[in-house]
Amino acid sequence: MFEPDPVVPIGEFSRLTYLSVKTLRHYHDVGLLEPASIDPSTGYRRYSLDQVPRAHLIRRLRDLDMPVPEVRAVLRAPDDGARDATIRSHLERMEAELARTRGVVASLRELLSPVPAAPLAVAFLDVPARPVFAVRAIVSAADAGGWYADARLLLDSALAHVDVRAAGPHGATWSHEYFEDERGEVAAFVPVPRGAAPRPRDVVAGVEGIELASGRFAVAEHLGGFDDFDRTYGALGSHVVRHAVGLPDAIREVYRIEPGGGGDASAARTDVYWPVRSAA
Template structure:
């Protein structure tokens, strides 16, 4: 059995202010079951209490109002639950990101550890590769997709990588938050004819100053800052893409175990 109550009573039942209930009516999120034609006073059904509670919790989870409207308009319970689960997954990912940023910020309060820099001359070698101009915010998603595609190509011809996968980042990627990113997986030269020519890239021979970044990418900028400063103070950098080698990366381990070589080009062989 349900009952109809005035807006003030409904406010007490739902812990939503009258001002909020009026606003939700205006945007057609939670509409009263009837409005007195003379006074304009709003009345709600007790059957709407659960809806109001759901809206309140979704707002506490920072779900945008358009998304809440979509949840409330879902054709059935399964569709509604799926929309809520998707938002919760996004929030959980944001919590992980926040945790990592907090840890990184705390590390800034500690004395900087001296970075270990290795110098290495790397010969030219072939790799299967994909390239795309990518915005920084989309880089992680694109790298995940492209590496998946590259390793699938190797598996299709029953080949193992000749070394760890990596990527190069054009200067504009850092300067403008958008630039060409080339993902690659090394192969042996004798196997290059097993791929179409367009998908094989010859990475140029270079001499690098190299530092290893341990852990997730949240404080990647600190490794870049330390290595780049070392190069500026002791060497002469080339204005060309920086190369990263993913010794242990996504798909291989927990983020705390990631190990990434940052390779700063300082000379041609």
Template sequence: MTATVAIGEFARLTRLSVKTLRYYHEIELLEPVAVAAGTGYRRYSTAQVEQAHLIRRLRDLDMPLPQIRAVLAAADPADRDAALREHLAEMEAELERTRAVVTSLRALLTVPAPAIRVNYLAEPSFTALTFTETVDRGAIGDWCGTAFDQLYQTLTAAGVTPGGIAGATYSTEFFTDDTGAVTAYVPLPTGTEFEPMPGLEISELPARRFAVAVHSGAFEDFDRTYGALGSHVAEHDTVLPGEPVRERYLVGPDRTDNPADYRTEVCWPITEGESR
């Protein structure tokens, strides 16, 4: 047996405020079973209590309202459960990221930055399979995963073995504007010829001289390596204006499941000549 109750009583049953219930009505997320024509008073069924509890829990998990609507509208329990599992997986990933940032912050506050070892590299020009797009800084992790998947899948389909260590170049705008051109690349063996899939190119990366430092571990502390290497260059060398920074992924997600084992070579472009 069910009954109907006024909005104030329904708020007490569900621990959702009257303001929240009115908003959910406006966006058609949780609609009352009846609205009085003259007064506009809302009445809810006690059969809606469980649904209201579900909405409150999902909002406590920061699930976006459109996703909650999809969960409530799912006729198949399997579809509903799949949407809930997807959101929980996203939350778990965010929790891992938060833990990593907290660990990094503690290290920043308590552990002195290790002395950086800077080497110099005169890299000759080379041919690479490349993928270039304008990328937002916050999306770079996902973008790199997709970009390198495409590059390696293309090479595998063409029967081509990579000719060197994969990497990426990052334009100045990527750092100054939080969005800019990024080129993911995989070096090719000399003389390799094939037709890449649309969106990819076979490009010549120019010869450059770099100051180089290796970052070990996950990317939460990447800024410390950038800061130390960039400071060294400012103090001892001359930056090559407008030239992208290169990163080379000595050990990355394709070769280890443990971010602590990542090793990334940061290559800071400098002018030719002796360091000062």
């Protein structure tokens, strides 16, 4: 004959699960762990012993900073595959955040190091106009990373649709409003041969054929990921202030070796083009 698992008061269940009574009440309120029974007259909660593993799972997921809605999705998953996919997605986000934190820590240690960093090599170049496929939008700083990733996919799709090979690495221009107001025009671009498919928007919405204007730039190479990108900007901009006249035109970045994609971010190479006034 089947006998249900015994039920225990919330205080006893707290000791069984290593969760405080306050936490158990909160998990009940947000729909993560419903008591087995609630006394209608006193409101006392009682829990079944078979709820202990569920409480342990919730504890571990919350220790991993999984948001309550995602914990709820794990608990209500229709099968193991759906449950594991939700957990795996959260773990991947945590790993990415951990990598970012390590990068920031390493950058901070270097910043505080008594050994001064090597001077940034800066060259002044006259850059000719060049045709590009571009995706332009007003972008906020908080959304810039995701927006650029989507724009790059559009650019690659446009190249494939018109059967044109890139004539150089991808890049982006960043308006001065983007830096000053944390929101401004950004243009992701990829160089193309002159005369190649002037209307890519006909095959991929949002992609246009434009020409990057010619100009004179102070150029420096940034090595590694973007955790200490501000240091390269600071050194390059300071060099411009000391040795040239800067212009408020958009800054260009050319991603010769891009970070991410499972690769080593420290291997990334970015050329930063700071617009300056041409010599008389």
